Amino acid sequence: MKPWQLIAPNLVLSAPIYAITPQLMTDHGLSGLILDVDNTLIGDDEADVSEDIRLWVELMRSKYPIWLASNNFSDRRIQKVAESLNLPYRSRAGKPSRRVVRQVFEAMELPAAQVAMVGDRLFTDTIVGNRLGLFTILVQPPFEELILKPSVASIFKARSSFLRNWEIWIARKSGVKI
Ligand SMILES: [Mg+2]
Numbered sequence: 001m002k003p004w005q006l007i008a009p010n011l012v013l014s015a016p017i018y019a020i021t022p023q024l025m026t027d028h029g030l031s032g033l034i035l036d037v038d039n040t041l042i043g044d045d046e047a048d049v050s051e052d053i054r055l056w057v058e059l060m061r062s063k064y065p066i067w068l069a070s071n072n073f074s075d076r077r078i079q080k081v082a083e084s085l086n087l088p089y090r091s092r093a094g095k096p097s098r099r100v101v102r103q104v105f106e107a108m109e110l111p112a113a114q115v116a117m118v119g120d121r122l123f124t125d126t127i128v129g130n131r132l133g134l135f136t137i138l139v140q141p142p143f144e145e146l147i148l149k150p151s152v153a154s155i156f157k158a159r160s161s162f163l164r165n166w167e168i169w170i171a172r173k174s175g176v177k178i
Helices: 003-007 022-027 051-061 075-085 099-108 122-131 144-148 152-160 162-173
Strands: 032-035 066-069 115-119 135-138
Touching (some): 003 122, 003 162, 032 099, 051 066, 099 115
Parallel strands (some): 032 066, 032 115
């Protein structure tokens, strides 16, 4: 595998995570989901999961196993999100290191190609998924659509997207179609 292929997601969604539907899962032969938390399920400065995300999790959990795998060092924060959604989780996952995500993937007892690693970041979520042979999906942060609304909060959120956008710029320069 060439280095730039590690930062090429199998699927790029120009929408937040709730664009992943049962139909999309079927279309790509997927049976399980490993989800990043910060800026994938919840803004990294937000404490509570939105109703949209909660409803999406309810729908998807009834059909597929779902785990959370976060790099956040605050176990308390990720535990709170996981408990509010009633999902198993790992914090301090160290993505793009494979160790923790591999443990999660093995706990799901599914073939790698049937498990999607979903996240907002190329250099952590996409790389770890590709290294393990999972199906990688890049999603928009759930607050991205709010950026059109001029408020101080939205400006701070835009700033927190800086690294993400920089990674996407690098990927495009490397020839990745995003
Ligand atoms: Mg994230």
